[in-house]
Amino acid sequence: MKRGPRVLVVEDEPAIAELIAVNLKHDGFLPVVAEDGAAAQRELNEVLPDVILLDWMLPGESGLMLARRWRADSRTRNVPILMLTARGDEPDKIAGLDAGADDYLTKPFSPREMLARIRAILRRRAPEQARERCEIGDLVLDAGTHRVTFQGQALKVGPTEFKILHFLMAHPERVHSRTQLLDRVWGDHVFIEERTVDVHMRRLRLALGAAAAHLETVRGVGYRMTATPEVTADGGGLAQQTG
Amino acid sequence: MKRGPRVLVVEDEPAIAELIAVNLKHDGFLPVVAEDGAAAQRELNEVLPDVILLDWMLPGESGLMLARRWRADSRTRNVPILMLTARGDEPDKIAGLDAGADDYLTKPFSPREMLARIRAILRRRAPEQARERCEIGDLVLDAGTHRVTFQGQALKVGPTEFKILHFLMAHPERVHSRTQLLDRVWGDHVFIEERTVDVHMRRLRLALGAAAAHLETVRGVGYRMTATPEVTADGGGLAQQTG
DNA sequence: TCCACATGTCACGAAGCCGTAACACAAGCG
DNA sequence: CGCTTGTGTTACGGCTTCGTGACATGTGGA
Incomplete structure (x- = not known):
């Protein structure tokens, strides 16, 4: 079939x-x-x-x-x-x-x-539009219906932001550089400033609302979708140096 | 630049x-x-x-x-x-x-x-920076997700410290001079003081917390990542010297 | 045509990171 | 002990990166 x-x-x-x-x-x-x-x-x-x-x-x-x-x-x-x-x-x-x-x-x-x-x-x-449905925590993306929901509530996500989110959620936990995102989301045949990715990330975060916690910035590297967002409260015995 | x-x-x-x-x-x-x-x-x-x-x-x-x-x-x-x-x-x-x-x-x-x-x-x-995942004891580094964990707990490691740690963990048990580290981590044609490596080692140890025991200094030679850290009387952690 | 929306780029400010100097401490040696 | 060398630690100016708001353009629909 x-x-x-x-x-x-x-x-x-x-x-x-x-x-x-x-x-x-x-x-x-x-x-x-x-x-x-x-x-x-x-x-x-x-x-x-x-x-x-x-x-x-x-x-x-x-x-x-x-x-x-x-x-x-x-x-x-x-x-x-x-x-x-x-x-x-x-x-x-x-x-x-x-x-x-x-x-x-x-x-x-x-x-x-x-x-x-x-x-x-x-x-x-x-390479893969394979995954039709992606979930991370309470965040759900359905490529078939082109819908994003967080805790059952529908979110309004723009076209480009949807593609970015789709790609990130299809490859969670992995850091993607701006170049990789440009290649995968926009396509190899366009030439766009890498900084533009940042702006779309901002728009994506606005659209995601509270769910934006799953979208992390890895400084100097790129962006990542994670199921376990960082919490401010430090749980372990890390020696934290105060300036 | x-x-x-x-x-x-x-x-x-x-x-x-x-x-x-x-x-x-x-x-x-x-x-x-x-x-x-x-x-x-x-x-x-x-x-x-x-x-x-x-x-x-x-x-x-x-x-x-x-x-x-x-x-x-x-x-x-x-x-x-x-x-x-x-x-x-x-x-x-x-x-x-x-x-x-x-x-x-x-x-x-x-x-x-x-x-x-x-x-x-x-x-x-x-070169061999290719290794995506490195483990030493309970310390795990994953280059794909750009994450470092110790006993399951995520550690916050800066960009340069991450690169150093990646290199050291990719070549464990082996002493690397400051010059070698500068070449491999920063690049061959960069003019940086060797003393700078020490400072980053300090930052790396802070970030590693208890796991810093795996990171040893070899006096007069350089640094080494080891699976069998030397046990010290004070517990082997970051003994805070009063300054 | 006007209007709403999408998109790419820029400018500015904040936050974080980096390399270095300076000093404190430790180790080796006579 | 005193000296020398090597390393740990701290503070700081400068720089890079990122987030954010604003803007010009393009696109499609009423």
Whole structure:
């Protein structure tokens, strides 16, 4: 009942499309073929794939235009795109990257390389959205319903803050650097100031209210979600030096 | 002023070189740009970088030749090389890896990916600080969660003290001189008074509390972490000397 | 169009950390 | 004992890091 990653293949040449689809199926992917931009758009309206294999040369709208459009649409923005291009046109490649493609594949390519690239993208982009439900103490996050509750009470958490919280709660007790958070929450393809993470942490803490005690700052390292928040009262025999 | 890892950027295209340098600087690296193999060689004769970013296509000697030469030279042999290649030429990549490149990056690439690759290389090459979890008696250090516990009780340890403790616990029973500690904890090219180590040891002992018994001073040599601390009449803790 | 919300960045201040000097204490040696 | 060397301890100025409020921009909906 395990379903493989969905791959939308946008390719007008039937022979190539078939070749790709067969190889994808063979490796456990679920390919859906669209012969042009319009068909691809219809497919995207139905269900979002895990990755898009986009041919550069297409009848009607070009792959470049499509990539640009999908990157502009908030719904499809985060779907990684693997561009298929004819061999050797550097300017094309740069334009494609600008349009938001995650990687390129030069035709002709070996099926093995294609599969490797797709797996690399999936590994990079979606290491694990696996955990749908996370709990830490009385704090509960449900990715399916996109809800956060603390002691049964619903909390209002913004989109970015939700992603951060999701990641932190999926990997509790572990310290995550700002760089790691940027990579995992925002994605590797953006360049954001590390300091911005701090601001979102502040917003997350405000949203969490009392539950913010579970969110700890590790000075000089990063942030951490913990089930056992530090208490001010010192329980052990620590030799505490007073200045 | 904290100094980051040195990166020698061998790239003839000024625009690309500048882009790379800016991004490296932004992330705390110290980039040095060389426009061709000769300039790179001059730079290498001066000071060895922590990693070399080597463009494949260069005026004069190609990146492949340079990589091969540097790999043959005992002085530069161990400097990791990250190769920059034009997209899509598989044979080139293989040849590059044969020549001794540690990894390659396909142009065009995102700054974030470049930084991630560099960090990955440095991490891979980095010494044995790798051990995530260390135990000595009831004292446990976990680098992943950045936590130190003694008999189950969490201890509050500052950043530098944590690094010292991590190193000592990764190499227990062994005496480490102040110089060695400075090299391993602070970095090889930092000018710090050796006496400073003593002060951090003091802070570390305060943070460790009773567990400080495992941290021994070897007079005239350095410090050591031991599983079998010497038993003293006064209980082996922090005997407070009146001052 | 206006409005509400989200987001990324900056400036400023507070808190914590660091390296060093200076002094106190301990250990070795004659 | 007195001297020398090595280490423990404390205080402090300077610096880094973090939290916080404010602001400009972008985005989507009424």
